[in-house]
Amino acid sequence: MKKWGNTGANLPPLVFLVLLIAIWEVTGRAFNIPDHILPAPSSIGKALLNNMPLLWLHTKMTITAASVGLVLAVFVALVLSVLMNRVKMIKRVFYPLLVISQTVPIIALIPIMIIWFGFGLLPKILVVTLVCFFPLSVNLTEGLENVDNELIDLLKVMKAGPWRIFKSVQMPSVLPYFFSGLKISATYSVMGAVIAEWLGARAGLGIYMTRAMHSYSYSSFFAAIFIVVLLSMSLFKFTELLAWLSMPWNRIKEE
Amino acid sequence: MCDAKLSLREVSSAYIHNGRILPVLDTISMQVKEGEFVSLLGPSGSGKSTLLKIIAGLIKPDAGSVFLNGKELKGTIVKMGYMPQKDLLLPWKPLLYNAALPLLAQGTGKKEAYNKVRELLPVFGLEGFENSYPSQLSGGMRQRAALLRTVLIDSEVMLLDEPFGALDALTRERLQEWMLKIWDHFKRSVIFVTHSIDEAIYLSDRIYMISELPGKIVLEQAINLPRPRARDIVLSPLFTEYKQNLMTALANETTWGNS
Numbered sequence: 001m002k003k004w005g006n007t008g009a010n011l012p013p014l015v016f017l018v019l020l021i022a023i024w025e026v027t028g029r030a031f032n033i034p035d036h037i038l039p040a041p042s043s044i045g046k047a048l049l050n051n052m053p054l055l056w057l058h059t060k061m062t063i064t065a066a067s068v069g070l071v072l073a074v075f076v077a078l079v080l081s082v083l084m085n086r087v088k089m090i091k092r093v094f095y096p097l098l099v100i101s102q103t104v105p106i107i108a109l110i111p112i113m114i115i116w117f118g119f120g121l122l123p124k125i126l127v128v129t130l131v132c133f134f135p136l137s138v139n140l141t142e143g144l145e146n147v148d149n150e151l152i153d154l155l156k157v158m159k160a161g162p163w164r165i166f167k168s169v170q171m172p173s174v175l176p177y178f179f180s181g182l183k184i185s186a187t188y189s190v191m192g193a194v195i196a197e198w199l200g201a202r203a204g205l206g207i208y209m210t211r212a213m214h215s216y217s218y219s220s221f222f223a224a225i226f227i228v229v230l231l232s233m234s235l236f237k238f239t240e241l242l243a244w245l246s247m248p249w250n251r252i253k254e255e
Numbered sequence: 256m257c258d259a260k261l262s263l264r265e266v267s268s269a270y271i272h273n274g275r276i277l278p279v280l281d282t283i284s285m286q287v288k289e290g291e292f293v294s295l296l297g298p299s300g301s302g303k304s305t306l307l308k309i310i311a312g313l314i315k316p317d318a319g320s321v322f323l324n325g326k327e328l329k330g331t332i333v334k335m336g337y338m339p340q341k342d343l344l345l346p347w348k349p350l351l352y353n354a355a356l357p358l359l360a361q362g363t364g365k366k367e368a369y370n371k372v373r374e375l376l377p378v379f380g381l382e383g384f385e386n387s388y389p390s391q392l393s394g395g396m397r398q399r400a401a402l403l404r405t406v407l408i409d410s411e412v413m414l415l416d417e418p419f420g421a422l423d424a425l426t427r428e429r430l431q432e433w434m435l436k437i438w439d440h441f442k443r444s445v446i447f448v449t450h451s452i453d454e455a456i457y458l459s460d461r462i463y464m465i466s467e468l469p470g471k472i473v474l475e476q477a478i479n480l481p482r483p484r485a486r487d488i489v490l491s492p493l494f495t496e497y498k499q500n501l502m503t504a505l506a507n508e509t510t511w512g513n514s
Contacts, residue, residue, distance in 0.1 A: 150339055157311050157337040158408055160360035168356070172347040249347045249388050 039219040044226060047219035054208075059227055061204040065121055065193040066231070069128025073185060076129060077136035085144040095141075102134050106192070110199045124196040124204065131192035132185035136178070143177025144170065176250075179243040186235040194228055259286035259322070260444045261310070261412050266319035268305055269469075278469035279305050282319065285463050285472060287412065287444045294447045294455035296501065297465030303448040304340065306470070307414045310446070311337045323412070336413035336443065340420060342401040344389040350400050351385040357408040371407070378440065379403045380433075395426040402434075406441055416448045431457055432486060439483070452505070456480070456497050457489060464501060466508045474504045 021041050027033070028040035035043060048055070080098075084091035106127065113123035151169045160168075197206025205224050212221040244251065268280040279302040287293045295303050308314040310321055312332040321328045344353045351369055352359075358368035376382045379399045389397055398418055405413060418434075419427045431454060438445060438458075449455050455462045456478055464474040478497060480488055488494055 148343075150341065151343055151345070153308075153313050154337065154339060154343050155356070155360060156332050157313065157335055158357045158360040159332070159334045160356075164360050168345060168348065168352075172345070175347075247347070249390070252388050252391060 035218050036216060039222050043219040044222040047217070048223040048226065051220055051223060055205075055223065055227060058203050058205050058208040058224075059231070061121070061201070062190065062193050062197065062206070062228075063231065065124035065196070065204065066128055066189040066235070068121075069125040069193065070132050070185060070189040070235075072125065072129045073132035073136060073189075074182070076133045077140055077181070080133070080137050081140035081144060084141055091141075098134060098137055101130065106131060106195065107199070110196050113196075114200050119200055119202050124193050124201065127196040128189050128192040131188045135184040135188070136181040139177040139181030140174060143174035146177075147173050172247075175243075175247055179239065179247075182239050182242075183236060186239045187232050190228055190232040190235065260289045260291070260324065261446070262286040262322045263306075263310070264320050264322070266306070266309060266316045266321065268302070268309060268314065268316050280309075280316070281469040281471045283465075283470065283472055284319075285475075287446055289411075290442050290444055292438055292445045292447065292458055292460045294449055294459040294462045295465055296449060296452065296455040296462050297470065298467055298505075299450055301465045301467050302470035303465060304416050306465075307337065307416050307446065307448060310412075310414055311335045334408060334410050336405045336408040336410045338401055338405040338413070338415045338418055340416045340418075342389070342397045344397055344400060344404075346389050349386045349388055350381065350392070353389065354381075354400055354403045354407065356404055361409070372403070375403055375406070378437070394422050395430060398422065398430060399433075402437065406437070406443075411443060413443050413445045414448075415445060417450070418447075419454070420449075427454075428486070434458060435482075435484060452498055452501050453489060456494060456501070457484065462501070464504055464508075473508050474501070476501060 025041045028038065033040070039047075080094065084094060109130070110123070110127060113126060117123040117126070147170050151173075152165055155165045155169060193204065194206040194209070197204030198210055199206075201207040205228055209221055209224045212218070212224060263283055263285050265282045265284055266280060267278070267282055269276050269278045271277070283306060285293075295306065297303055305314060309316045312328060312335075323333065344350075345356070348356075351372055354372045354375075355363075355365075355368040358371060359365065363371075373385065376385060379402065381396060381399060381403065384392060384396065389400070392400065402415075402418060405415070419430050422430065435458060447455075447458060459478050462474075462476045462478060463472050464476070465471065466473045476497065480491070480493060480497075
């Protein structure tokens with residue numbers, strides 16, 4: 001990660017992607033593949049343009065659920081991992097629960113959430129939080145465990161207070177762990193929101209997709225998928241940008 | 256013991272390793288006078304680092320006590336110019352912050368702390384590197400930066416744990432000469448841990464030789480070489496005599512296979 005947004009390095013994957021889409025388009029036309037089997041990129045594009053206002057309405061809901069859920073997950077993960085790091089008993093009690101929370105099939109949990117909290121935004125946010133806090137907590141816990149104790153000892157001999165020790169030793173050494181967790185969670189967040197909406201919502205890309213499917217409008221369905229991919233990728237890239245901005249010392253190493 | 260800056264009385268320490276008690280230090284008694292350069296010389300794994308940690312208050316001794324200025328330190332962490340074996344510079348901070356850390360930790364303002372560091376940079380041969388990250392500095396520079404940071408810990412005693420252990424021979428010799436200048440400049444009492452006989456003689460006023468585990472003091476040797484010491488002092492007959500003495504003591508103490 002030498003420079004942010006290095007165009008030279010981004011070019012080959014971009015060219016490859018364009019090539020794939022071109023092959024898709026050409027084979028679609030050559031073999032006359034009907035829309036309900038696999039719509040061609042051009043008809044997906046048309047659907048995207050024609051349904052823009054409606055799609056944007058649903059996209060806004062998904063963005064809200066995904067981002068609020070993700071921010072909430074960051075808070076939950078931070079509090080949990082700091083507590084688990086400070087008090088070993090809490091770790092012993094909570095860590096197995098964390099793992100169990102991830103073994104419950106999320107798809108089975110969503111109807112229960114809908115019964116409890118209705119068709120609004122809240123159950124979606126909770127599902128996103130539930131999906132996203134786990135990779136963050138696991139990474140943060142590991143990061144806090146790997147902080148160099150000798151560095152902490154050194155600051156203690158300088159008579160540094162706990163805040164100084166946290167700010168100049170613990171926080172920076174945990175940052176890389178935090179961001180690798182956040183990258184996973186960021187990609188999960190949009191997917192979590194879409195799955196939650198799929199099973200019942202007033203608005204959102206998930207419910208839009210089920211409706212498109214039921215009305216045999218496959219190009220609209222694919223248009224929604226395209227937006228989901230775009231959202232996830234933007235969030236991922238945004239996380240990378242944050243990491244790049246907050247760890248300037250990592251940029252220097254590779255120069 | 257009245258004029259001792261720092262003194263240890265019968266300090267013992269042990270680890271518990273795989274359910275067995277492993278004695279590390281055995282009734283260590285020693286003193287450092289005001290402004291004196293004292294080396295702890297001994298083979299690797301003789302508990303020298305543990306001893307420094309006990310003095311700094313990071314580890315509690317199982318028996319014995321440590322006195323600073325005649326007052327007993329009851330196992331609390333005391334502000335000491337402690338420099339551990341690794342340079343332990345913060346990889347995420349530029350040199351300026353790393354060196355200023357002891358001042359910042361004491362609540363000194365950033366500007367004042369940085370100015371103080373900038374004043375000292377030429378003494379440590381680090382001018383022009385204040386904005387470099389540790390990963391951009393050479394091994395020798397990192398050690399000098401760590402030493403600058405140690406000097407800025409406002410304490411009368413410096414505890415240096417093999418500061419030059421990881422450096423190549425040439426860099427090491429240069430830093431030894433420079434170490435003497437720094438010591439002369441700041442006039443602090445120093446406890447210097449090393450496993451190099453030459454390094455210990457060249458730098459010290461006095462040497463305590465420690466045996467293998469459990470670490471015991473087997474020899475106390477005053478070094479009466481004149482100061483300031485030039486590099487060629489290592490060729491003098493007196494230097495050779497000291498070296499001979501210490502080597503014999505070390506050989507007698509190295510009892511592989513006997514225990």
